[in-house]
Every structure is written in C-alpha cells, then in structure tokens.
Amino acid sequence: MKSIMIVEDEAIVRMDLVEMLTESNYKVVAEAANGEKAIQLTDKYQPDLIIMDIKMPKMDGLKASKIIGKKYNIPILILTAYSHCEYVEKAKQPNVVSYIVKPISEAQLLPAVEIAMSQSDSMTRLKQEVKDTHQQMENRKTVEKAKGLLMSQLNLTEEAAYQKLRRKSMDNQIGIEKQASNIIKQLG
C-alpha cells in the first residue's frame, strides 16, 4: 500500500483529503499543518508521496518542498488556490510532479496522485537500472584486470587465463567477479 503525507494548514481540507485517499486504498501515514512540521515528518516516515499546500504558517509549501527535495527523492503534489496561481510558476522544482487547484475534487485528486506515484516508480526503476549497469561495468573491468594479471604473470593466453579464472571461481563456489577481485588482491 502506497503511503502519503498530507501537508495543509486548513483542518477541513486535510480531513477531506484523508477521506478521499483512504477510500481509494492509499495509506495516509502523516499529516502536517506547516512546512516545518512537514520536514520533520518526512524524516520520520519517508512517504511515497507528499501532498503539499503552498500558503501555510511558519514555512510555506514551496520552501518546504525545496528543502525536502535536497534530501529525498519523494514526489510532491502541490495544492494551490486559484488566487495563488502565480506561485505555481515558482513550484517548478524537480520533485514537484504536479499541482492541484482548490477546491479539490476526487475526480481531480485521484488521477493526479496515481500519475505522481507511477512517475516516482519509473524514476526508482530507472535509477536501479543505472545502478545495475554501472555494477555490470565494474564487474567486467574487474574480470578483465584479473585476466590481464594472469596472462602476464603466468604467461597465459587470454582464453587460458579466462578458463583458469572460471575454474577457480567454480572450485571456490564464488562468482567470477569475486574470484577476479581475489586474484587482483593476490597478484596485483
């Protein structure tokens, strides 16, 4: 179940939001009435999505969004009144995925929440893919380096060096990358 934090200074709006989201099977893990509290609660709960009002006492939603965005990769959906449309321009930060104009209707809220969630999922996936690719490249480099050491120190052909590496990794029941880094430690 996806978790959401609601940041809104008007209690009645907050209640409406909680009701709409809960009915749609989202879990509202935290509620805050100002930006400062939002930052504290983000540290504590790290929700999947934050719905954030702009005009609030102590710290406004735009400032809070900026601060949260420096630390977390959590999508933020901004709530705004028609009269505050000029602020929306300022809300263009990477973590602000969309905005909703008050008064909030279910028809407007739920699709916006769904899109924000799926954007954050694909961001997470993309980051993981980049990480995996990076790891694969590192592994390949390690294997190449170990192969090179075996070739020069044992006077082996590339194929023989690779076979030796492979055999050793099977004998030791470890991955070829791990075997390669062991060889680098021994010979390098």
Ligand SMILES: [Mg+2]
């Ligand atoms: Mg407000």
